[in-house]
Amino acid sequence: MISKAIYEAEGTTAYIVNIMSINNVQIYDVVQVSPETCRFSVTGKYTAAAEKVMARYDKKFTKIKDSTFENFMKKNITRFGLYIGIILVTVLAIAWSRMVTEVRISGTETVSEQEIMKTIEEYTDVPTAKKDIDLDELEKRIIDIKGVSNVSLEIKGNIIFIDILEELNPSEIVDYNEKKEITSKYDAVVTKVVLYSGTAVVKEGDTVLKGDLLIEPKKVMPDGTVTDIRATGDVYGRVWLSKECVFTPTIIESVRTGKSKTYLIGLNSDAEIKSPYKNYEKEESEIISPFFPIKLKKITFYETKEKEREFDYSEERENIIKEKTKELESEIPEGAEKIRTWTSEKTVDKNVVLVIYYEIVLKING
């Protein structure tokens, strides 16, 4: 469809047709609008010539509409920046949609994710084009990792999902004829002895130190002979854990000066960013770029300085005891029964020495 410009000019149809045709201007759709006005159309090629002819014959005219390509270009020539931007974004979006930019691994408990990532990085870099990834080849490489029984790979959007099925732990084979003793792993007071095989050398109430023999790998037969066997059983004991802390009247802490510097790098970038400050605190987070749909890593360094301040133990006593008790609790082995906890405080040369105790009962043979 050819776009045209429409004019309304002074004159009769015959007059306009004649002056245009004499001057070799091609016109279309000539209509007598009123006795003194005629409307006609021209293509973009003839607009300038038509206006020139009408000016030469002193005929007043009005351009009603101009939908020619030349007019469109004239209007939009200054918007080329916008068009280039639109084209660039479209091209980037198309290129982005054809790439894999993230790896998500699931199903790992004993096999480390770093090992799987290392295998992937040996095969291909991420981000990479989707067509460059051979899922079958990658699957073979991941299955070769020790501990991996099977793997499922799928690319959805820009993410490659890796679901790992790990190998089961081999069952422990116990040789009951093998001579093996049971010793204590803690300093404890024995509370219970459960014997399956061997000879118990401790009883309830005995005090044992770490490393002491608990169950001997020997069995006395009915006829009096002694046979070497594997000692099996569990010995429970009362154990005391403690944590000591010293608090001075003044403490030195790091405070931020107010100065900071932020860096943005690619999410999977290995670049090492060094702090511009001598003393600093570092914060890392993930953000989405405001200009393009990609994730970036934001690293902020805050300058700090050491500042001495007075410390009043009595004001913060309760919080400190709570905090230190919690720290001690995190050291308690799994399966232990907590009996009680208490604290002791003493002041030595203006310093406060705080000791927290925890009494637990647990299996002391490990």
Add this chain to the structure above:
Amino acid sequence: MKGFFEETLERVGLALSDFGEKITLFCFCGVHIEGHKGLVEYSEECVTVRVGKKHVTVKGEKLAVKEVTKEELFIKGKICGLEVCDDK
């Protein structure tokens, strides 16, 4: 290779050079005039065009000049008649 028109003229003993002007009627709804010398009169019922040394009057209803170039002119509408007379 000669076209149909040229061959027809040759058979009836006429030369192509005699036909600088040509008027073609399309199904009584359009007239194409080649070799016109300008429009003499225009109205929706009657359009007079100078063709060579003659005046060609196209009569009809809702006549409109659809396209005009230096040599060609196309009139569209319900054509009722064509009249040729000498240039006055």
